[in-house]
Amino acid sequence: MRELLLCAPDYYGIEYEINPWMSRARGAETELVKSQWQGLHKTLVALGAKIDLVPPQPKLPDMVFTANAGLTVGRQFIPSNFRHQERAGEAPHFARWMESRGYEILWLPKELYFEGEGDALFGGDALFCGYKFRSDIQSHRAVADMLGCLVISIELVDPRFYHLDTCFCPLPDGSAVWFPAAFDEYGQRAIRGHVSDLIDVEEEEAKTFCCNAVVLGRDIVLPEGAPNLVRTLESRDYRCHQLPMSEFLKAGGACKCLTMFLPQREKL
Amino acid sequence: MFSETIELRGHIIDSLILPKVLDEILSRGANFKMLEVKIGERRADQSFARIEVSAPTSDALSDLILRLRQHGAEVEEKGDAQLAVAPADGIFPADFFVTTNQQTFVRNNGEEYEVRPAMMDSGIAFDRATKRARTVRFADLRKGMEIVVGHQGVRIVPVQRVTERTDVFQFLNAMLSAERPKGAVIREIAREFEVARKTKQTVLVVAGASVIHTGAAEYLEQLINWGYIKLLFAGNAMAVYDIESTLFGTALGVNLEHAALTDSGHENHMRAINVVRSAGGIAGLVKRGTLTRGIMHACVTRGVEFVLTGSIRDDGPLPEVITDSVEAQRIMREKIEGVTLALLLGTMLHSFAVANLLPASVKTVVVDINPSAVAKLTDQQTFQALGLVTDIEPFLRELVHCLEQLRTEPK
Numbered sequence: 158m159r160e161l162l163l164c165a166p167d168y169y170g171i172e173y174e175i176n177p178w179m180s181r182a183r184g185a186e187t188e189l190v191k192s193q194w195q196g197l198h199k200t201l202v203a204l205g206a207k208i209d210l211v212p213p214q215p216k217l218p219d220m221v222f223t224a225n226a227g228l229t230v231g232r233q234f235i236p237s238n239f240r241h242q243e244r245a246g247e248a249p250h251f252a253r254w255m256e257s258r259g260y261e262i263l264w265l266p267k268e269l270y271f272e273g274e275g276d277a278l279f280g281g282d283a284l285f286c287g288y289k290f291r292s293d294i295q296s297h298r299a300v301a302d303m304l305g306c307l308v309i310s311i312e313l314v315d316p317r318f319y320h321l322d323t324c325f326c327p328l329p330d331g332s333a334v335w336f337p338a339a340f341d342e343y344g345q346r347a348i349r350g351h352v353s354d355l356i357d358v359e360e361e362e363a364k365t366f367c368c369n370a371v372v373l374g375r376d377i378v379l380p381e382g383a384p385n386l387v388r389t390l391e392s393r394d395y396r397c398h399q400l401p402m403s404e405f406l407k408a409g410g411a412c413k414c415l416t417m418f419l420p421q422r423e424k425l
Numbered sequence: 426m427f428s429e430t431i432e433l434r435g436h437i438i439d440s441l442i443l444p445k446v447l448d449e450i451l452s453r454g455a456n457f458k459m460l461e462v463k464i465g466e467r468r469a470d471q472s473f474a475r476i477e478v479s480a481p482t483s484d485a486l487s488d489l490i491l492r493l494r495q496h497g498a499e500v501e502e503k504g505d506a507q508l509a510v511a512p513a514d515g516i517f518p519a520d521f522f523v524t525t526n527q528q529t530f531v532r533n534n535g536e537e538y539e540v541r542p543a544m545m546d547s548g549i550a551f552d553r554a555t556k557r558a559r560t561v562r563f564a565d566l567r568k569g570m571e572i573v574v575g576h577q578g579v580r581i582v583p584v585q586r587v588t589e590r591t592d593v594f595q596f597l598n599a600m601l602s603a604e605r606p607k608g609a610v611i612r613e614i615a616r617e618f619e620v621a622r623k624t625k626q627t628v629l630v631v632a633g634a635s636v637i638h639t640g641a642a643e644y645l646e647q648l649i650n651w652g653y654i655k656l657l658f659a660g661n662a663m664a665v666y667d668i669e670s671t672l673f674g675t676a677l678g679v680n681l682e683h684a685a686l687t688d689s690g691h692e693n694h695m696r697a698i699n700v701v702r703s704a705g706g707i708a709g710l711v712k713r714g715t716l717t718r719g720i721m722h723a724c725v726t727r728g729v730e731f732v733l734t735g736s737i738r739d740d741g742p743l744p745e746v747i748t749d750s751v752e753a754q755r756i757m758r759e760k761i762e763g764v765t766l767a768l769l770l771g772t773m774l775h776s777f778a779v780a781n782l783l784p785a786s787v788k789t790v791v792v793d794i795n796p797s798a799v800a801k802l803t804d805q806q807t808f809q810a811l812g813l814v815t816d817i818e819p820f821l822r823e824l825v826h827c828l829e830q831l832r833t834e835p836k
Contacts (some may be wrong), residue, residue, distance in 0.1 A: 307468050343445040
């Protein structure tokens with residue numbers, strides 16, 4: 158059974174603007190927020206996932222996006238160093254919670270920005286890491302040192318897809334869903350060199366954050382609005398669970414941003 | 426060129442970060458040199474590359490480095506140059522850095538400063554207050570000056586080979602022996618002279634007495650009159666024989682027309698010296714109307730600066746001759762600033778002395794009948810030295826002839 162960390166959206170709202178999706182003029186509707194988040198929670202439980210909840214904190218609206226808490230491998234947790242001051246306050250809460258659950262905390266040097274699972278996804282035996290908008294490439298090297306695994310660093314070039322998990326989603330059969338234009342030419346080549354079976358997503362569907370999906374075996378939980386991708390995935394025997402995510406998209410997040418795997422990998 | 430050394434670490438091969446960084450360097454008109462690459466052996470092993478990046482300007486380099494940092498490049502920490510105080514006048518601290526004639530930079534507080542002038546066999550004094558780095562020789566060294574010691578923080582930039590066009594200095598450090606035809610090379614040298622004149626560069630001639638003995642004085646005089654030469658270095662003898670030949674038609678008693686000893690000819694150079702001394706110097710003799718032609722006359726009338734230096738075998742010497750060799754070296758060093766082309770004619774020791782003072786960027790032509798003199802100078806001396814083994818007279822005659830043709834060529 159997969160274990161996932163979520164955070165209830167009690168304090169969620171658009172209170173600052175740190176990516177192109179955010180606009181304080183376009184706030185989230187509280188009732189919809191609640192029902193959309195509960196929809197995700199219910200779906201994940203129904204798919205057999207064990208859900209842990211970290212207590213939300215006032216004045217930290219984005220804590221709901223637990224994927225950016227850090228990266229968990231086995232019993233080790235590498236907390237994020239957030240680039241934006243607005244989110245930096247989340248880190249100690251996540252670290253304390255993880256510590257209380259018995260995880261060993263591996264802190265990165267303070268000067269290296271790293272935004273956890275949002276920018277670090279395992280595909281095969283490699284850890285794919287995005288850099289530039291949020292994480293620094295220097296943090297990838299430190300993560301590789303800590304974990305002793307191959308890290309593929311990929312430059313993100315489209316500010317709308319500022320985290321790796323907004324444009325890249327590895328699948329358990331060794332393939333991956335991606336939006337190629339979110340990466341520079343070298344990043345695209347590096348991904349192609351390590352993932353032989355890639356499912357391209359067109360821009361219209363990528364904008365619905367369909368790559369921001371939670372993959373639980375053959376079940377894929379993704380935001381609604383990407384019929385072509387859903388068709389492709391279903392033809393490959395995946396079961397797609399499409400959820401409304403409009404209120405979280407206003408902050409530049411969706412299903413995957415709202416969850417963190419505990420752990421993402423049992424062992425390397 | 427300005428340069429920094431960067432380091433890349435991590436899975437830079439699998440992530441294609443290394444090729445990306447190298448492409449970025451080239452696409453921005455900069456260059457790189459791979460200093461070290463270590464490729465990880467196992468899949469999880471990280472790799473390492475140390476790369477020297479160079480760009481034409483300091484700004485271009487910082488812009489580039491800023492971009493490369495985004496891809497994980499770390500700039501290698503370069504230490505400042507180590508400084509030690511000169512313990513006494515004329516004494517360098519132990520382990521002082523000895524200069525070459527190449528462009529050199531020293532680092533202080535993370536910034537690089539060019540050492541001026543570029544001159545070999547000197548030390549480097551650095552003034553922290555003015556941030557000036559300059560070459561100093563024993564004679565100029567004063568107690569308490571801060572001198573660069575060791576090699577840390579010192580960067581030497583070799584003269585770049587000319588790639589955009591083929592010029593005569595493509596024969597870099599080459600020597601044309603007596604058996605080789607020289608017409609084409611002299612034509613090229615003439616072109617360099619013409620370019621130097623048109624662009625108001627400073628051409629230096631170092632002339633030995635053989636210029637007079639071989640009967641080449643009239644050609645050198647012609648070069649001066651045409652305005653090709655801006656600076657002349659010579660010994661007492663060259664000036665004495667030049668004046669002797671003008672006044673008496675002989676050089677050390679040998680009639681230059683008939684190449685035969687004249688009666689009592691050996692007295693002529695002494696009489697010439699005496700005349701100059703009585704006139705208070707060469708300029709005085711010209712003013713008096715006694716000296717009406719020749720190399721020294723041309724220098725005086727054309728305002729070409731000359732530095733005459735003495736030796737222990739000198740007769741006289743002439744009033745202008747500097748007999749203190751340390752002082753002579755200092756003055757020559759001062760005058761040399763700005764020279765771009767140097768012609769060293771038939772005087773091995775004087776040529777050595779000058780070559781030691783020249784930066785590597787100065788194009789140098791050495792002409793001597795003695796192959797070993799030419800070889801020594803081209804081997805030891807500057808990067809851009811061209812040697813011709815030939816008598817001085819045919820060389821200068823041909824050079825003047827080529828220049829005459831260039832000057833009459835339709836524009």
